[in-house]
Amino acid sequence: MRLFVALVTTFAASSALLLAQDEEPPPNFILIYCDDLGYGDVGCFGSEKHRTPRIDSLATEGMRLTSFYSTSGVCTPSRSSLMTGCYPRRVNMHQSAQGEWVLFPVARKGLNPGEITVAEVLRSRGYATACVGKWHLGDQPPFLPTRQGFQSYLGIPYSNDMGARQRKKNPPLPLMRDERVIDAPVKQDTLTKRYTDEAIRFITENRERPFFLYLPHTFPHLPLYASESFLGKSANGRYGDSVEEIDWSTGRILDKLTELKLDRRTVVMFASDNGAASRAGGSNAPLRGHKGSTWEGGMRVPCVVRWPGVVPAGVECDAVTSTIDVLPTFAAISGAQAPTDRVIDGKDISPLLRGDSGAVSPHGAFFYYFKDQLQAVRHGRWKLHLARTEKKKELPVRLYDLDRDIAESTDVAAAHPDVVARIQALAEGCRGDLGDRGLRGAHQRPAGIMEDPGQLTLLGR
Structure with a gap:
C-alpha cells in the first residue's frame, strides 16, 4: 500500500521517541530461514548425520514447533506467505506469470508493492530492518526488499541455481547490495560467511534500538557449497557441510546477542521455506514426501523459537502453526498494528509461544496448494x-x-x-x-507486474 509506505518514515520517527520513553522497549526479531532444509535435518528434529549444536541450543532454551507449516513446497510461494501473512494464492504469488512453480530471473511478476510486509509493519513501530540472503519475490526494482520495507539488503535475488548456465536469458548469478549488483557471478562458497558478517554488523549498529533481521540462507538449496572451513568435514557430503556451516553462522549470531546483552530481549526464530529435495542428502524423516509435494515432507518444516524469560525452555508445541502467522504474531508482540484493510490469513500465535494455559491452534483448517x-x-x-x-x-x-x-x-x-x-x-x-x-477466488489480490523486465548485471539494467 503506497500510503502505508509513505507514512512509515514519519511514523517511525515518532515511534522512536515513544520507545525512548517506554520502560520496556519491544523485543528485537531475528528470523533465520533456510532454503530446502528438511524436517529431519537438524539434531533437535532427529538428525543423526548433522552436527547442529547451536540450532539445537535454541530448542533447549526455547520451543520446538513440531506442526509448523510452510504454505508451499517451493521457494517463491512460501516466501510470499512469510512476508505478507497470506496464502500464496491470496497475493497471486503461487506461480510465475508463465505458470512455473517459482519465479525465474528477469521475471515480469513480483510481490505487489501494494502488499504490506512484516518489515513494513515493524518499521511503523520504529524498527530498523534488514534482509540478508536470498529474496526470490521478484528481481525487478519495484519488487526488491528495499521497496518492501527493508532499509538494507545484501543477498542474491533468487535461487542459487539460476545463473547464466541455467537459461539463456539469465545473467551471471548476482550478489546485490540494496538495489545494485556488487558481484557476479558470486562465489557461492563465500555466501554463508558474508551473510553472517553482514548480519552481525547490522545487529551491532542497531543494538540501541529495536531491529528486525531477516536472514534467508541460500543453502542447502542445490547446487551445494560450503566454505573451506566446512568443506568435507560433515558425515553427509556437501549437504551436511552446508548445514553445519549454517549452524556455525547461527552460533556466531547468538554469541553476538550475548556479548551485546541483547539475548533476553531478542526473539530468535529458525525455520525452513519447505522440505528437503528428494536427492542430495536431505531428510524429511519421519515424514512422507519431499520438496515440491503436498505430503507432510514437502510443507511441514522444522521450527524453533527462543525468547528467554517469555517462551518456556525445552518444550514442544504440536499445535498447527505456519509461516502465515509470523506477520500477525510479530505485530502483536511488538505492539504494531497488523493490516486491517485486507484479508490476512495468519493468526497471532503468541499465546502458544508463551505456553499460555489452554492455548490452542488458531487454525480450524490449513490448506495445502501445489501451484494453483x-x-x-x-x-x-x-x-x-x-x-x-x-x-x-x-x-x-x-x-x-x-x-x-x-x-x-x-x-x-x-x-x-x-x-x-x-x-x-x-x-x-x-x-x-x-x-x-482455473476457478478464481473471491478474495484474491493481484501480484505486481513489470511489462519490460531487465537483467540484473554489474553494469546495471
Whole structure:
C-alpha cells in the first residue's frame, strides 16, 4: 500500500521517541530461514548425520514447533506467505506469470508493492530492518526488499541455481547490495560467511534500538557449497557441510546477542521455506514426501523459537502453526498494528509461544496448494488429500490421522466418512475464497507486474 509506505518514515520517527520513553522497549526479531532444509535435518528434529549444536541450543532454551507449516513446497510461494501473512494464492504469488512453480530471473511478476510486509509493519513501530540472503519475490526494482520495507539488503535475488548456465536469458548469478549488483557471478562458497558478517554488523549498529533481521540462507538449496572451513568435514557430503556451516553462522549470531546483552530481549526464530529435495542428502524423516509435494515432507518444516524469560525452555508445541502467522504474531508482540484493510490469513500465535494455559491452534483448517491447485486440507488431527488427476492417473480421496500416522501410510477414509465430508466442505469454502485451478477466488489480490523486465548485471539494467 503506497500510503502505508509513505507514512512509515514519519511514523517511525515518532515511534522512536515513544520507545525512548517506554520502560520496556519491544523485543528485537531475528528470523533465520533456510532454503530446502528438511524436517529431519537438524539434531533437535532427529538428525543423526548433522552436527547442529547451536540450532539445537535454541530448542533447549526455547520451543520446538513440531506442526509448523510452510504454505508451499517451493521457494517463491512460501516466501510470499512469510512476508505478507497470506496464502500464496491470496497475493497471486503461487506461480510465475508463465505458470512455473517459482519465479525465474528477469521475471515480469513480483510481490505487489501494494502488499504490506512484516518489515513494513515493524518499521511503523520504529524498527530498523534488514534482509540478508536470498529474496526470490521478484528481481525487478519495484519488487526488491528495499521497496518492501527493508532499509538494507545484501543477498542474491533468487535461487542459487539460476545463473547464466541455467537459461539463456539469465545473467551471471548476482550478489546485490540494496538495489545494485556488487558481484557476479558470486562465489557461492563465500555466501554463508558474508551473510553472517553482514548480519552481525547490522545487529551491532542497531543494538540501541529495536531491529528486525531477516536472514534467508541460500543453502542447502542445490547446487551445494560450503566454505573451506566446512568443506568435507560433515558425515553427509556437501549437504551436511552446508548445514553445519549454517549452524556455525547461527552460533556466531547468538554469541553476538550475548556479548551485546541483547539475548533476553531478542526473539530468535529458525525455520525452513519447505522440505528437503528428494536427492542430495536431505531428510524429511519421519515424514512422507519431499520438496515440491503436498505430503507432510514437502510443507511441514522444522521450527524453533527462543525468547528467554517469555517462551518456556525445552518444550514442544504440536499445535498447527505456519509461516502465515509470523506477520500477525510479530505485530502483536511488538505492539504494531497488523493490516486491517485486507484479508490476512495468519493468526497471532503468541499465546502458544508463551505456553499460555489452554492455548490452542488458531487454525480450524490449513490448506495445502501445489501451484494453483488445492490438493489437501488439514483439520485438527486429520489430513485429507483431495481427489484429483495426476500424471493421467485418477487419485481418490485419502484420509490420514496425523496424530497416529505422521508418515501418512494408512488411508482411513473408508472408516471415517463423516470426517471426509466435513473436510470436503472446508475445501469448498477455500475454493470460493482463494480459488482452485482455473476457478478464481473471491478474495484474491493481484501480484505486481513489470511489462519490460531487465537483467540484473554489474553494469546495471
